[in-house]
Amino acid sequence: MPPDAPAKATPVARDEALLGVFAPSLYADHVKVYPRAVRGPFRQVKWAILTLCLAFYYLLPWLRWDRGPNAPNQALLVDMAGPRAYLFNLEIWPQEVYYITGLLILGAIALFLATALYGRVWCGYTCPQTVWTDLFMAVERWTEGDRNARIKRDAQPMSADKLLRKTAKHTLWLVVSAATGGAWIMYFQDAPTVTREIVTGGASMATYFFFGLFTLTTYVLAGWAREQVCTYMCPWPRFQAAMQDEHSLVVTYQGWRGETRGKHKAGETWEGRGDCIDCQACVHVCPTGIDIRNGQQLECIGCALCIDACDDMMRKVDRPERLIDFVSLDNLQRRAKGQPTVQKLVRLRTIIYASLLLVVGAIMLYVLTNRADFVMAVQQDRAPLYVALSDGSIRNGYTVKVTNKTHGPVDLRLTVEGVKDARLFQAGETGRHTGLDFSVPSDVVTSYHVFVTAPRGQLPRGQQQFDFVLRDAAGREVIRIRTQLSGPA
Numbered sequence: 001m002p003p004d005a006p007a008k009a010t011p012v013a014r015d016e017a018l019l020g021v022f023a024p025s026l027y028a029d030h031v032k033v034y035p036r037a038v039r040g041p042f043r044q045v046k047w048a049i050l051t052l053c054l055a056f057y058y059l060l061p062w063l064r065w066d067r068g069p070n071a072p073n074q075a076l077l078v079d080m081a082g083p084r085a086y087l088f089n090l091e092i093w094p095q096e097v098y099y100i101t102g103l104l105i106l107g108a109i110a111l112f113l114a115t116a117l118y119g120r121v122w123c124g125y126t127c128p129q130t131v132w133t134d135l136f137m138a139v140e141r142w143t144e145g146d147r148n149a150r151i152k153r154d155a156q157p158m159s160a161d162k163l164l165r166k167t168a169k170h171t172l173w174l175v176v177s178a179a180t181g182g183a184w185i186m187y188f189q190d191a192p193t194v195t196r197e198i199v200t201g202g203a204s205m206a207t208y209f210f211f212g213l214f215t216l217t218t219y220v221l222a223g224w225a226r227e228q229v230c231t232y233m234c235p236w237p238r239f240q241a242a243m244q245d246e247h248s249l250v251v252t253y254q255g256w257r258g259e260t261r262g263k264h265k266a267g268e269t270w271e272g273r274g275d276c277i278d279c280q281a282c283v284h285v286c287p288t289g290i291d292i293r294n295g296q297q298l299e300c301i302g303c304a305l306c307i308d309a310c311d312d313m314m315r316k317v318d319r320p321e322r323l324i325d326f327v328s329l330d331n332l333q334r335r336a337k338g339q340p341t342v343q344k345l346v347r348l349r350t351i352i353y354a355s356l357l358l359v360v361g362a363i364m365l366y367v368l369t370n371r372a373d374f375v376m377a378v379q380q381d382r383a384p385l386y387v388a389l390s391d392g393s394i395r396n397g398y399t400v401k402v403t404n405k406t407h408g409p410v411d412l413r414l415t416v417e418g419v420k421d422a423r424l425f426q427a428g429e430t431g432r433h434t435g436l437d438f439s440v441p442s443d444v445v446t447s448y449h450v451f452v453t454a455p456r457g458q459l460p461r462g463q464q465q466f467d468f469v470l471r472d473a474a475g476r477e478v479i480r481i482r483t484q485l486s487g488p489a
Contacts, residue, residue, distance in 0.1 A: 032154075033227055033289035034145035036281075040308025049125045058179065061186035064067065065089070068407040070442055078188050082229050090368070091405065095375070102364045109360060113353035115243040117345060118326075119250040120302035122234065129229050130301060132222035134181065143169040147284060173223045174215070181214030193285055209320055225286040230301055237298050246330040247344045249303050253282075253293040253324050256336035261293075264317060275319045278362045282306035282324055291325055294320060374412070374440075375403035376470050376479045388456075394487035395453045397427075400468065401446070405439040411473045412438050414450070418466030419485055422454040462489035 003059060028402055065075035065088055072079060072420035076301040076330050077086045085092040085100075085106055092099050101369065114121055123130060144150050153162055185194055185207060244250070263331035276293070283291050288299040292306050304326055311321040331341040379397060381397035404410055416422050423432030427449040440446050458464055463484050470479040 015418060016093075017233075030228070031289065034147045034284075035289075035305075036284040036309075038305050038308045038312070039307075040287040040311060041303075042304040042308050044227075046125060046134065047305065048307075050131050053128075053131050054135065059185050061183060061191040063212060064083060064489065067091075070156065070407045070435050072190060074190055076187060077190070077478060082190055087348075094402070099364070099368075100362065105360055106300075106357065106364065109353055109357045113245050113350060113357060115240055115352060116248055116303075118246070118351050119236075119248050120300070123230065123301040124303035127301075129221060130287075133175075133219060133226050135176060136222045136226075137287070139172045139176070140169055143172065165436065169221075173219055177215045177218040177223075178211075180218045181211050182203070184214045185211055189289065208444055223471050228298065230287075230288060231299050239248065243349075245349060246329045246339045247347060249326050249328055249343075251292060251300060251302050251307065251324065251326055252329070252332055254322075254327075255293070258293070258323050270319075270427070275314065275323050276361055277313065277317060279313050281313050281379060282311040285309040315456065348416075372479065373405045374410075374470065375405070376468070376476050376481055377401045378483050380469050380473065380483060380486070386488075388488070389453065392451045393455050394485070395451050396485050397451050398468075398483070400448045400450055402440050402470070403445045404442055406442055408442045410440050412440055412444075412478065413471045413473075413475075414438065415469050415471070416452055416466055417484075419454045419464055421457050421458065422452055422466065422485070424450060424452055428452050431456055452485060456487060459485060459487040462487055 034249045046346045060076050061074065063075040064073050065086075066073055066088070067089075071091075072086060074086065075088050079086065083094055130294065140150070144153060153165070156162065175280070175360070182195065182198060185198075194207065196205060198207065203211075225233075234375060253276075255274075256396055258274040260274050261276035261278045261322070262273060264270075264273075282293070283289070283306075285308070286292070287305070289299050289302060290299045292300065299375055303325050307326065310324040314321045314323055327335075327341075328343070334341050377400070379399045379401075381399070385396070387395045400414065402412065414424070414426050414437075424436055425432045426432065426436055432453060436448075436450065438446070452466075454464070464484060465484050468481045468483060469477060471477055
């Protein structure tokens, strides 16, 4: 074969070449989204919620709350060294972690209910990723201009003006990120103290590590990742459809009214065509860069900014507003058929979610209102289980742990009830009493090793149930715990 003759293509090589030409790629290249600024009622609501959320997040650690001389005075604090959590007048100990679990359950059910009623309203308005991304985009528009200016500038080679604007943007992003990371640290340490330590270099390495970690994650997620967090990282869009039905309010394009779309010039008739003028305004304002006219999509966060943009264009061309609307799919079909719309807020799904919310909330309220200032735990000694004394009586040992959740020492009295002629005494004592007096320090768990003796005749079957009773100085019963006295069968 001559050296310049083309090589004969093998079947495998031919198939691979055909696949390279005709088969679509499984991975799409990332296309940068340039959201345009928009004005309207939904944008105003987003600004109001953004301001409120950021104000709560940044200012709440600085709110003071007087709990007495032996407790921190920060209104909201998770004291890891304590260890306990403070929420205004509520103090949660480690063994009361079920309160946190209850709050998480309440939040989850509330999110399910909100999704069943209003779709992805959480994602569009109150999700931290949405709030901080919105803030970062506002900084970007302030330093680099709106959509068209940013697109044009990114396409140009580097210049002094471009470098200055990019530097200003990223500097402000880092400032916001540092404030965000620092504020998160303040929820775990006293805000004025940790701020002074971070600034002066006196904070611990752990504090600087987490400060840097939260600063970096805020900068990357809100500044660079943005819509990719909602599209690829967040699990909520994957199963939120299970919380919705045809009566849930969602952001949707009314195709029955908008199609057939196309450009429209002043003076032209609207006969035989839809109201959509294909201006792309809804696409240009979308923070995730989707076209809502293509129907419900995973990337849509339900922010409704496309409604504001479309309404503005409809006013300019003198057509009715809400071509894109917050409407249920059921009502969308009703409108297409010319039927009256009906909003069904009360339905089986919402009744179940609301009922669960009320039940869990009532349980949480009951537990909180009946929360005791003292906790007692009793553990019977197992080695030996009992001791037979020389006078024929039986002795059992117990470890009694008393938790005083108040901020001052309290005098308490421990007695036993349920066994006739039972006596109680502490380890190291020789006398036997009907009760023991303790001065329990504040904010600690105090452990006592005590013994209970009783005549063998009081244990006819080798065991006898009885109660440890804890009373305050006024004789009021505080806690009662049932345990058993063991002896020979």
